[in-house]
Amino acid sequence: MLDIRALRQDGEAIKTALSKRGYTLDLDAFASLDAKRKQADIRSQELQADRKKASKQVGELIKSGMAVEEAKAQVADTLQTIDAELDREVASAKAIQEDIREFLMGIPNVPQDAVPAGNDEDDNVEVRQWGTPKVLPFEPKDHVDVGEALDGGLDFERAAKLSGARFSVMSGGLARMHRALIDFMLDMHSDEHGYQEVYVPFLVGPEALRGTGQLPKFAEDLFKMEGERELYLIPTAEVPVTNLAADEILEADTMPRRYTCHTPCFRSEAGSHGRDTRGMIRQHQFEKVELVQMVRPEESDAALEALTGHAEAVLQKLDLPYRVVILCGGDLGFSSSKTYDIEVWLPSQQCYREISSCSNFQDYQSRRMQARWRNPETGKPELVHTLNGSALAVGRTLVAILENYQNEDGSVTVPEALRPYMRGLERLK
Template identity: 50%
Template structure:
């Protein structure tokens, strides 16, 4: 959520930022609400001043035994009017907060302008795209032929856009997650967390999934407002919701391996085959609570942590900077990492690393206490995939495939696979 005082003082800054984001949000609506709010406050204060002025006169008349009924009647009218205005003011403030909750974050000045993903500049590339003397297959062909993936079984158990992994495939997915967690905790300074994967409405609101993106979520159908998490960013970030962190404790870096659940509303017809876009998938997520002075350094480090996993697996990738028109709701700046998939002959997203500055801190009330100030400040929060495990599995299968349909196990995974070197037909 944006700073209310900044919105009130600089609505044109927000209007311009929303224009760059292609967000169809009317800033004038906020201005009109705020103008009415100020008018109501002014009228309430005037009525209270009138009541305070008349009070002594009523007391004086009563003490002198004089009639004060006219003043008492007037004060009754003032009291009733004040209550009416207070109710309207409460409604106006609620509408203002609802408007604020629907507004995306303001892009950082370094973010390039653009209208869509087609305008995202490539920041860097790593590795050589492999060449084959045969036509490379897509991962679902390889996985099904080798008995590791079964989409028909998943459709029977649940429905479309789910999968079942068996034997080597299940083990490789587990191996990838272990490699990621071990690397992030042992080399990059993250603390591993095992959070709940069912959260309440307040937790979803704190990171920005609610109220705007409710249709993208899976909600449990009972009397309680519980949701399945779309990413571990949600519970990890809210660990410090409503709390004050010591400045010396920053940065605090968490990582977690969890299932993620997304309805993929509006994506029907896209990536209907395979593991690229499923309702349930696994991801290793990184979250960082950073000092505002160092959050952009933290973004660069987080992105490098994600890239390092691909380098260990020797998978070609490129890193792009998202333009203003393609950034997520809560981000001020985002890097996407895309891995090369030979079966599709293209790069596909495997990680997204974002700095949200104090946007989530305001929503979830996450503060820290600066040493040089008595006033608390909002912490900056960052999040990034480190990596999407299923998509990493896809990349390994497609990049390490052989002409006979077998898959070579990457060197970095062999210790986690019991020394297995190749998945054979």
């Protein structure tokens, strides 16, 4: 959510910045809502103040010895006049406040200056490359062919029997490698990058989803539970982990907060029919190790660079070639002010595919969820900046390993860094 004061003061500048992401901010609508709000606010506050004064007067009269009924009679007329108008004014003030809140909740975050202009992923700008795309001395198979050929490997048909399209079953060595990847990533972030591992609920209420920005606009992307309680399957650990700070005031000496968390993620993929239907690139259920940070505002730019580096470190240890791109305005997520995507090399597609997304949300999420810290310089609670990134999407990491580490005989070499997590196993056959 944007700061309403900023919108009043710098409406035009914000509108211009938002146009970079293809969003047209209706400043006239805002101005008229805000004017209406102010009018209703002032009027209802006057009435409330008058009413309060009259009530106090009754108390004072009684105390000075007047009979209760007599004291009430003194103000009866005033109260009657006020009451006639008050209910209406308060109700309309409330309604307009709510309208403004909904209006604000529907505006995406303002892209930073560094975000390049552009409409879609084709306009994203490469920042750096790491490693050299592997050239295999044979025709590379894609991860589906590699995985299905393994002894106990990938099985999409049985997954479909259980749950339909976009699910997978893994077994044997592949299932173990999948689990090993999670362990490997969590250990790395805890031991080397200074994150605290957390375990969180996989079902959350609507308030948490409003806090991070999935609701109210993107309900169709979520799986909603049946039952008397309104609960949703999390689409990413970002939701429960970032909301740990909701409605809290963090002490400065406990910051920055850095959390790493493994969860399954559930996405309806409502808007992506026909895209990536083959294999496990785009699934309704997948595992992800997430990094989340809550930092002082002046530290968030540097924190994004560091966090992105932490995600990159996983690929470096696994020796998987990748590149980092900065998302253009049109491709930027709703709540983000700046996002780096990390894309891993897939030999079968001869291109880089997204495996991580690292974002700085600045105070956009924290304002929605009222996540604050006590600034020692001012003594006041101020909004924190939040960031997160995948480090990494586990399923896609597995895809990248299957493709980049495949051998001509159909076996898959286990990346060296992963072997300690797989009891020394060197090959999947």
